[in-house]
Amino acid sequence: MDSMTLNKPAQAAVAQTVKMSARDVKVFYGAKRALHGVNVDLYQNEVLAMIGPSGCGKSTFLRTLNRMNDTIDICRVEGKILLDGEDIYDPKLDVVQLRARVGMVFQKPNPFPKSIYENVIYGPKLHGLATRKDEFDAIVETSLKRAGLWNEVKDRLHEPGTGLSGGQQQRLCIARAVAVSPEVILMDEPCSALDPIATAHIEELIDELRESFTIAIVTHNMQQAARVSQRTAFFHLGDLVEVGDTEEIFTNPRDERTQGYITGRYG
Numbered sequence: 168m169d170s171m172t173l174n175k176p177a178q179a180a181v182a183q184t185v186k187m188s189a190r191d192v193k194v195f196y197g198a199k200r201a202l203h204g205v206n207v208d209l210y211q212n213e214v215l216a217m218i219g220p221s222g223c224g225k226s227t228f229l230r231t232l233n234r235m236n237d238t239i240d241i242c243r244v245e246g247k248i249l250l251d252g253e254d255i256y257d258p259k260l261d262v263v264q265l266r267a268r269v270g271m272v273f274q275k276p277n278p279f280p281k282s283i284y285e286n287v288i289y290g291p292k293l294h295g296l297a298t299r300k301d302e303f304d305a306i307v308e309t310s311l312k313r314a315g316l317w318n319e320v321k322d323r324l325h326e327p328g329t330g331l332s333g334g335q336q337q338r339l340c341i342a343r344a345v346a347v348s349p350e351v352i353l354m355d356e357p358c359s360a361l362d363p364i365a366t367a368h369i370e371e372l373i374d375e376l377r378e379s380f381t382i383a384i385v386t387h388n389m390q391q392a393a394r395v396s397q398r399t400a401f402f403h404l405g406d407l408v409e410v411g412d413t414e415e416i417f418t419n420p421r422d423e424r425t426q427g428y429i430t431g432r433y434g
């Protein structure tokens with residue numbers, strides 16, 4: 168069912184409200200084609216995991232979803248990416264606004280060299296979401312709470328974000344992403360630079376964030392994909408080979424390439 172009803176509760180993943188759609192998405196770096204025509208929907212209040220061997224195009228695809236590929240000169244995107252049914256590659260579309268609606272968390276925690284407080288209010292300031300100090304204070308508190316970081320930093324909000332541990336920095340980056348109230352959050356291997364405890368913390372957080380956002384996560388870690396996602400997409404050599412319920416993909420994949428990857432035969 169592709170109803171466009173918004174503000175559904177977490178179990179909406181079952182009802183499958185489509186938030187974003189990729190239609191025959193091809194990506195080229197110069198003459199080289201990195202994606203061969205990807206079709207997939209992202210459902211509201213769902214975590215979609217993207218897995219596959221190195222170089223298969225997972226990150227390239229993730230970056231098409233908020234036009235991060237625009238920053239790469241030789242990169243060209245064909246096909247359609249729809250957000251709430253609207254083409255995000257429409258030339259009239261404001262890319263800064265798009266990235267507020269579709270936020271991103273990167274592999275390496277990358278807080279700005281500013282205070283924890285300034286990191287969180289950076290986006291809201293840029294987008295004019297608040298003007299008064301009490302409004303910014305409220306955004307900082309809510310965002311840090313959502314990112315599971317408030318209790319650890321509430322007494323040192325004006326200390327540098329770069330002084331936090333790696334796991335805390337990544338949660339600060341998540342707080343920075345949620346501070347602008349995005350609808351979709353893209354995560355590109357958000358735990359690969361973190362230890363197992365910090366990783367477990369982020370995974371729990373992803374599950375909580377799903378109640379409010381649509382999440383797409385690229386991961387090399389198949390256990391992580393199995394733990395955090397409701398659906399998984401398997402990419403191979405620029406093709407989206409199959410996408411389905413995570414449990415199904417990991418226990419009963421349809422394609423032998425998926426089977427080969429999840430059983431460790433390659434990748």
Ligand SMILES: Nc1ncnc2c1ncn2[C@@H]1O[C@H](COP(=O)(O)OP(=O)(O)OP(=O)(O)O)[C@@H](O)[C@H]1O
Pocket residue numbers: 196201219220221222223224225226227228239
């Ligand atoms: N900026 C770029 N310029 C040229 N080619 C690129 C660029 N970024 C990616 N590619 C190529 O596109 C293909 C897909 O790369 P991509 O990084 O999307 O794969 P991936 O599945 O995310 O890999 P990994 O798991 O190693 O991060 C690869 O062949 C890669 O070399």
